[in-house]
Amino acid sequence: MIEIKSLKKTYRERTVLDIDKLVIDDGTILAVAGANGSGKSTLLRILACQLKATEGEIASPENSLYMPQQAYAFRGNLIDNITLSGADRETAKQLLEKLELSHLSEKKATSLSGGELQRLSLCRVLSRKAELLLLDEPTSACDVRGAELVVNAIKEYREENGCTVVMSTHAPALALKAADRMIILGNGKIEADGTPADIFNKPETDWAKSFTAGWKTDA
Amino acid sequence: MDSFRQAFDLLFSLDRELLQILGVTMRMSFFSTAISCLIGLPLGALIGTKSFKGKSFLKKLIHTLMGLPPVVAGLFVYTLFTHYGPFGELNLLFTVKIMVIAQVILITPIVTGLSSSFIESTSKPIIETARGLGLNNLKIVGLCLSEGRTSLVSIVLTAFGRSIAEVGAVSIVGGNIQWKTRVMTTAIMLETNKGKFSFALALGIVLLLIAFVVNALASFMVKEAKND
Ligand SMILES: Nc1ncnc2c1ncn2[C@@H]1O[C@H](COP(=O)(O)OP(=O)(O)OP(=O)(O)O)[C@@H](O)[C@H]1O
Numbered sequence: 071m072i073e074i075k076s077l078k079k080t081y082r083e084r085t086v087l088d089i090d091k092l093v094i095d096d097g098t099i100l101a102v103a104g105a106n107g108s109g110k111s112t113l114l115r116i117l118a119c120q121l122k123a124t125e126g127e128i129a130s131p132e133n134s135l136y137m138p139q140q141a142y143a144f145r146g147n148l149i150d151n152i153t154l155s156g157a158d159r160e161t162a163k164q165l166l167e168k169l170e171l172s173h174l175s176e177k178k179a180t181s182l183s184g185g186e187l188q189r190l191s192l193c194r195v196l197s198r199k200a201e202l203l204l205l206d207e208p209t210s211a212c213d214v215r216g217a218e219l220v221v222n223a224i225k226e227y228r229e230e231n232g233c234t235v236v237m238s239t240h241a242p243a244l245a246l247k248a249a250d251r252m253i254i255l256g257n258g259k260i261e262a263d264g265t266p267a268d269i270f271n272k273p274e275t276d277w278a279k280s281f282t283a284g285w286k287t288d289a
Numbered sequence: 290m291d292s293f294r295q296a297f298d299l300l301f302s303l304d305r306e307l308l309q310i311l312g313v314t315m316r317m318s319f320f321s322t323a324i325s326c327l328i329g330l331p332l333g334a335l336i337g338t339k340s341f342k343g344k345s346f347l348k349k350l351i352h353t354l355m356g357l358p359p360v361v362a363g364l365f366v367y368t369l370f371t372h373y374g375p376f377g378e379l380n381l382l383f384t385v386k387i388m389v390i391a392q393v394i395l396i397t398p399i400v401t402g403l404s405s406s407f408i409e410s411t412s413k414p415i416i417e418t419a420r421g422l423g424l425n426n427l428k429i430v431g432l433c434l435s436e437g438r439t440s441l442v443s444i445v446l447t448a449f450g451r452s453i454a455e456v457g458a459v460s461i462v463g464g465n466i467q468w469k470t471r472v473m474t475t476a477i478m479l480e481t482n483k484g485k486f487s488f489a490l491a492l493g494i495v496l497l498l499i500a501f502v503v504n505a506l507a508s509f510m511v512k513e514a515k516n517d
């Protein structure tokens with residue numbers, strides 16, 4: 071279980087994250103939505119211990135994996151890029167197969183397209199085991215097929231490891247397909263919390279209504 | 290054209306004095322580069338990755354020292370090691386050792402400054418990604434080094450180039466003593482002062498050739514590593 075209490079992150083005078091209380095049950099896939107700059111990456115970084123909160127308490131599993139919003143290509147081919155996590159070549163090949171990158175496995179990672187690199191970055195994370203998976207916009211660069219592969223891989227990993235997943239996203243379709251629960255951040259505060267379908271179909275507050283209104287047109 | 294011929298004649302005649310001067314030059318440059326890099330690279334990595342109090346002051350200081358005029362460094366070391374100076378008893382003045390010390394003072398800030406700004410700009414995403422995978426610090430440092438090896442090699446080469454080309458500091462503390470502390474640059478100075486321009490030019494061409502060979506070797510090594 072992850073438990074966050076009166077969490078705040080402040081840069082100089084500006085509070086960019088302000089969460090009163092957030093409890094995430096084990097095994098949940100939680101989607102974190104919100105406009106640019108609403109604090110999604112900040113929340114994930116804090117959960118990943120990459121960033122210190124200004125104040126507040128967090129109880130979360132030690133053993134977590136975190137995928138940054140900006141995917142990084144290391145030197146070497148795709149297999150090297152996965153095995154640097156400590157995984158063996160066999161695991162790497164299986165993951166590449168699952169995310170339909172096998173045909174590129176001997177190519178340099180730096181030559182990949184944005185969406186391919188993002189899937190590679192996911193392979194690298196999934197090559198290890200953890201109780202908590204933190205993914206910052208795992209499908210932002212993917213096409214429809216790519217996003218579907220990512221969602222399936224995340225769900226499969228959750229089934230196999232029984233882990234909790236927290237992922238930020240701008241894609242309502244991804245939240246609907248993958249997540250058990252969704253929160254929407256607005257200026258660092260949780261403005262909506264529920265199942266993606268509920269938030270999508272019957273938003274409770276005016277704020278949530280106007281935020282999700284944008285989604286209906288492009289869904 | 291005459292100087293070119295003379296340069297090649299010089300090189301291939303294997304003149305005993307020239308070889309000795311070359312030997313001193315290489316020894317001095319090698320040790321100055323090695324020591325500066327041993328101090329400067331870890332220091333640069335530390336400054337580039339950690340945040341601490343006084344960091345911006347330290348960076349300003351390093352950037353100032355990067356532009357330290359060699360004669361000033363030479364003078365400073367000279368006063369420290371002169372007979373009446375605090376380290377006078379070590380009797381190091383006019384030896385290759387003290388030339389190395391003066392050069393380390395000159396070059397370490399350059400290595401530190403270059404490596405810290407390089408690491409600051411490139412290692413952030415590497416560290417974030419690697420830590421996200423739960424890798425240990427040793428592994429992370431290894432990844433940063435291997436990702437940045439081309440730039441690291443060029444920093445080392447900059448240090449070496451600076452060291453081999455430097456004249457102000459080494460002539461003050463080394464004294465340009467024949468068969469002892471004379472290096473290529475101080476020899477060139479001397480020949481120029483004597484009016485033997487084409488011989489000086491020939492020495493300069495030899496110096497350039499060495500620099501070229503070192504650079505070529507280094508880039509060859511980086512390429513080799515890339516292919517593995
Ligand atoms: N180091 C920093 N210094 C000052 N402000 C920062 C810093 N890092 C982030 N911020 C601010 O914090 C706010 C939240 O940033 P965050 O990256 O969490 O947004 P986000 O929800 O992930 O946005 P996006 O959808 O664009 O990825 C932004 O307004 C950003 O400008």
Ligand SMILES: [Mg+2]
Nearest residue numbers: 110111139206
């Ligand atoms: Mg973000």
